Amino acid sequence: MPPQTEILMELHDLTIHELHDRLKRKEVSSVEATRALLARIEAVDPKVNAYITVTPEEALAAAQDADRRIAAGDIAPLTGIPIGLKDIFVTKGIRTTCASRILGNFVPPYDGTAVARLKEAGAVIVGKLNQDEFAMGSSGESSAFGPTRNPWNLECIPGGSSSGSAAAIAARTATATLGTDTGGSIRQPASHCGCVGLRPTYGRVSRYGVIAYASSLDQVGPLTRDVTDCALMLQAVAGHDPLDSTSVDLPVPDYTKALTGDVKGLRLGLPKEYYIAGLDPDVKMALDEAIETYRGLGVEFIDISLPHTDYAVATYYLVATAEASSNLARYEGVRFGHRAEGAASLIDMFRKTRAEGFGAEVKRRIMLGTYALSSGYYDAYYLKAQKVRTLIMQDFLKAFETVDAILTPVAPTPAFRIGEKTRDPLQMYLSDIFTIPVNLAGTCAVSVPAGMSGNGLPIGLQLIGRPFGEETILRAAHAFEQATAWHQRKAQI
Amino acid sequence: MKITKAEVDAVALLARLELTPEETETFTGQMDAILAYVEKLNELDTSGIVPTSHAVPVENAFRDDEVRPSIGVENALANAPDRVEGFFRVPKVIE
Numbered sequence: 001m002p003p004q005t006e007i008l009m010e011l012h013d014l015t016i017h018e019l020h021d022r023l024k025r026k027e028v029s030s031v032e033a034t035r036a037l038l039a040r041i042e043a044v045d046p047k048v049n050a051y052i053t054v055t056p057e058e059a060l061a062a063a064q065d066a067d068r069r070i071a072a073g074d075i076a077p078l079t080g081i082p083i084g085l086k087d088i089f090v091t092k093g094i095r096t097t098c099a100s101r102i103l104g105n106f107v108p109p110y111d112g113t114a115v116a117r118l119k120e121a122g123a124v125i126v127g128k129l130n131q132d133e134f135a136m137g138s139s140g141e142s143s144a145f146g147p148t149r150n151p152w153n154l155e156c157i158p159g160g161s162s163s164g165s166a167a168a169i170a171a172r173t174a175t176a177t178l179g180t181d182t183g184g185s186i187r188q189p190a191s192h193c194g195c196v197g198l199r200p201t202y203g204r205v206s207r208y209g210v211i212a213y214a215s216s217l218d219q220v221g222p223l224t225r226d227v228t229d230c231a232l233m234l235q236a237v238a239g240h241d242p243l244d245s246t247s248v249d250l251p252v253p254d255y256t257k258a259l260t261g262d263v264k265g266l267r268l269g270l271p272k273e274y275y276i277a278g279l280d281p282d283v284k285m286a287l288d289e290a291i292e293t294y295r296g297l298g299v300e301f302i303d304i305s306l307p308h309t310d311y312a313v314a315t316y317y318l319v320a321t322a323e324a325s326s327n328l329a330r331y332e333g334v335r336f337g338h339r340a341e342g343a344a345s346l347i348d349m350f351r352k353t354r355a356e357g358f359g360a361e362v363k364r365r366i367m368l369g370t371y372a373l374s375s376g377y378y379d380a381y382y383l384k385a386q387k388v389r390t391l392i393m394q395d396f397l398k399a400f401e402t403v404d405a406i407l408t409p410v411a412p413t414p415a416f417r418i419g420e421k422t423r424d425p426l427q428m429y430l431s432d433i434f435t436i437p438v439n440l441a442g443t444c445a446v447s448v449p450a451g452m453s454g455n456g457l458p459i460g461l462q463l464i465g466r467p468f469g470e471e472t473i474l475r476a477a478h479a480f481e482q483a484t485a486w487h488q489r490k491a492q493i
Numbered sequence: 494m495k496i497t498k499a500e501v502d503a504v505a506l507l508a509r510l511e512l513t514p515e516e517t518e519t520f521t522g523q524m525d526a527i528l529a530y531v532e533k534l535n536e537l538d539t540s541g542i543v544p545t546s547h548a549v550p551v552e553n554a555f556r557d558d559e560v561r562p563s564i565g566v567e568n569a570l571a572n573a574p575d576r577v578e579g580f581f582r583v584p585k586v587i588e
Contacts, residue, residue, distance in 0.1 A: 109568040203549040216547050245554035246547070314531040325508060332509065334581050336572035346586050351511035363510055367501070367520055368527060370508040384534050386544030391537065393545060425523055426530055442548020467549070 011036035012172040013490070016081050016229040019175060023070055023080045030063040030070065030080030033175075034124050037082045041126070041173045044493055048171045049148045050164040052087045053095055054127040062124040069122055077232045079122030084174035086165045087128040088135055089115050090209045094125075098211045099133045099143040102331045102357025104338040112209015113244065114178060114220050114237040121236045126174060129164030133359045134328065135185055135213045137161050138431045141422055142361040149418070150192060151491035152457050156415040159189030165223045166193035170458075170491045176224045176233055180210060182217045183316050184410070184435025187447035190223050191410035191460025194449045194489060196230045196477065197223045199435075201467045202442035203248035205234075206241030212327040214320035215246075217439040226487050227448065227478040231255035234470065250468060258471035259478040264298030266476060268463075269403035273309035274434060280413040286451030286459045287409055293483050294407075299476075302403050306395040311388050312437040313429055318372050318385035319440070324362075325369030331357060364425060389440050396441040396464075405473050406464040408434050410447045414457035434462060443467045448477045449486035458489070495528035496521060 011019070011033050022028045038056050045051050059082065066080035090096045090108035097103045111119065119125070132142045140148040140163025148163040150156040151170040158167040162179030166189030169177060179186045181199035190197025198221045205220040212218060222233030235256070240249040270291070275284075291301060333339030333353035340356050343349035358366070372381035399406060411431055421428040438445045444465045451459040461480075465473035481487050501521045505512045512520065566579050575582040 104574075106572050109564045109571065201549070202547075203551065242556050245556075246549070246551055248549055248551065308537070311534055311537065314534050317527065318531055318534075329509070333574055334583055335569075337574070339574035343584055346584050347509065349584050350509040351506075354509055355511040355513075358510070360516075363512075363516070364520060364523060366508050366510065367504055368524060371496070371500075371504045371524065371528075374504065374507060381531065383544055384539060385531075386546060387539035387542040388534050388537055389545040390542050391539070393548065426526055429527075440548070 012040040014175065015225045016077065016176050016232050019081055020077055024075055030066040030124060031060060033080065034059050034063040034082050034126065037126055037173065037175070044171050045173055047149065047154060047493065048151055048167050048173070049146055050130055050167040050171060050173055051084070051127045052097055052099065052130050052145050052164070055094055055125065058094065059124050059126045066122045066124060076121045078118060078236050081123050082126045082175050083118060083123045084126055084129045084165065084168050084177040085115060086131050086162050086177070086179045088131060088180055088211045089178065090211065091115055091125070091128065094128065096128065097145070099131045099145055100357065100359070100362065101144045102338050102354070103336070106336050110209065113206035113241045115209060117237050118178070129168055129177060131163055131165070132161035133362050134211070134324070135161040135180055135182055136324070136361050136365055138184070138188060138428050139163070139421065140189070141418065142359055144359060147418055150415050151493045152194065153415070155417055156457065157192070157418055159192035159415060161185040162189050162223065166190050166195055166197065169193060169195040169223050169225060171493055176222060176229055178220060178233070178237070179223050180218055180220055181439065182214050182320060183439050184432045186221045186223060187410050187435050187445060187460070187462060188432065190447040192415040192458065194458030194486070194491070195223050195225060196227055196446065196448055196487065197221065198230050198234060198446045198470070199438065199444060200234060200238065200470055201444040203246055204444070204468065204470070205237050206244040206247045208241055208243040214323040215327060216323060217320055227474055227481050228256065228259060230446065231259060231474050253471055255471060255474055258475045260475060261479050261482055263294070263476055263479040266299045266405070267302055267403045268294060268299050268476070269302050269304035269399050269406040271304050271306045271309065271399070271406060271408060273306050274408045276412065278412050279409065282414060282451065282453040283409045283412065283459055287461060290407065290450050290461050290480065293480060297479055297483060304399045304403060304406065306399060306437065308388065308391045308395050309437055312392055312440055313433055315385045315388045315392065315440060316436045317368065317429055318381050319389060321365045321369030322372045322382050323369070325366045325373060328362070328366055392437055393441045396443060400466045405469070405476055408462045408464065410434060410460040410462045414453040414459055438464055444470050444473060446473045446477050448480055450480070450484070451486060452489070495525050
């Protein structure tokens with residue numbers, strides 16, 4: 001790749017650890033960094049639409065608190081760092097929409113655990129980020145607040161469902177962000193926007209206070225400028241939470257210690273099923289180059305097979321929609337959110353409220369899930385999918401007997417154009433074929449910048465780890481990042 | 494056809510969704526295509542395979558039964574579209 005031209009680093013360009021160093025040395029205050037970021041949001045976000053809600057007053061108050069902490073010598077890695085949250089995280093006193101009309105002007109009375117942990121660490125929440133409605137989508141287009149645009153090319157989608165979380169990193173309108181990943185919703189937008197995105201193992205991060213989509217698949221994770229930041233964010237939010245009984249009570253390792261740069265002897269698997277006919281040549285080239293880079297670092301490659309890969313999308317669209325149809329039953333216009341006017345009866349009110357409040361993709365998935373769970377179809381669809389899910393999980397467990405991690409593309413193509421796939425839901429669903437199996441298996445995976453397409457769009461690669469193997473994939477991702485310069489590229493916006 | 498318009502309307506009632514005739518039409522076609530696609534799962538013999546409902550086996554996650562503060566009635570009602578005294582108000586249920 002061509003050498004990077006020397007660009008003056010502005011406050012909004014910095015990584016967490018770079019800004020942390022400056023805060024620690026008192027070269028800059030959190031208030032200054034937060035002001036710079038808020039100004040950047042004002043200047044750039046009208047073009048990108050990454051934010052649904054910006055919270056300047058709360059952010060500046062939190063930044064002042066952070067500065068007081070720093071002055072007293074109490075500085076943690078995230079103290080004073082401006083962070084954006086996908087609008088799926090409930091935030092005390094701050095409107096939370098999940099990008100849906102049905103939540104209306106819902107103002108949560110509490111913070112979810114991940115948000116509370118970030119705040120405890122001294123992070124400055126600058127706003128709530130756009131997404132696909134209820135995290136259902138692969139492009140960011142199904143938001144009641146309009147599509148988010150890809151900062152690398154405003155005619156293209158940023159990926160989804162954590163569309164704003166990825167676009168804000170690329171547009172440098174947040175230093176780091178938090179997203180959620182149910183079928184690829186962190187990794188795919190990270191790949192399309194040229195940032196690092198981690199989906200931790202199921203159970204690693206608490207989902208308390210995260211609006212539920214598909215509860216057996218949802219997981220919280222960071223989107224960042226580099227792998228070190230990713231480790232720092234995971235560190236802050238990982239760990240058992242009594243308020244989420246699916247969070248696992250395992251010790252949380254020091255993730256930054258895993259970033260040794262040493263991957264000699266690491267065994268990476270290459271699954272033959274991921275070399276599909278529809279794989280974009282630029283994506284294939286990025287994968288081939290990454291293999292060469294890793295070989296140079298002493299990594300050993302092993303051909304593996306994940307034989308049930310081709311069944312993952314079908315499995316996902318039964319399991320996820322079934323769970324969604326149940327989870328979204330709570331939106332009925334009684335306790336919070338939108339309520340339709342002029343309904344004749346209670347059931348009529350439910351039906352009208354939901355008809356007015358939900359967008360097309362959410363309705364489609366509720367319909368599909370209700371059908372898959374309905375009497376007479378349960379065994380044929382939902383139960384069958386749960387059994388195939390077992391086979392997909394077993395594929396991974398078998399592979400991890402011979403490899404430490406698996407290297408694959410994140411998405412079959414770079415970002416597509418806005419509007420290109422909205423009319424054909426099945427085509428949209430198939431853009432997640434490489435990310436969905438990880439959610440079904442419940443394991444962890446990270447997306448790292450690994451190339452650029454011929455037309456200037458970022459390409460990410462995915463490292464899939466064993467359950468609770470975040471250290472291994474972060475170490476491998478970090479070593480790759482140190483050997484390449486893809487993560488240093490900036491969208492010109 | 495995997496699914497008919499009448500079935501789509503029946504599912505919409507179960508799902509407490511009111512669909513316009515256009516939506517019923519569109520969803521019938523789209524659900525038909527998606528259901529035809531997921532048929533591919535039947536290529537696999539899953540007899541004897543235990544279904545997975547959760548990736549990480551967590552069972553009986555008990556916690557101590559301690560009294561803790563809750564959000565309280567005012568907070569619980571603060572987002573209600575319609576309320577009366579300490580209650581959520583809804584259209585009449587019993588005639």
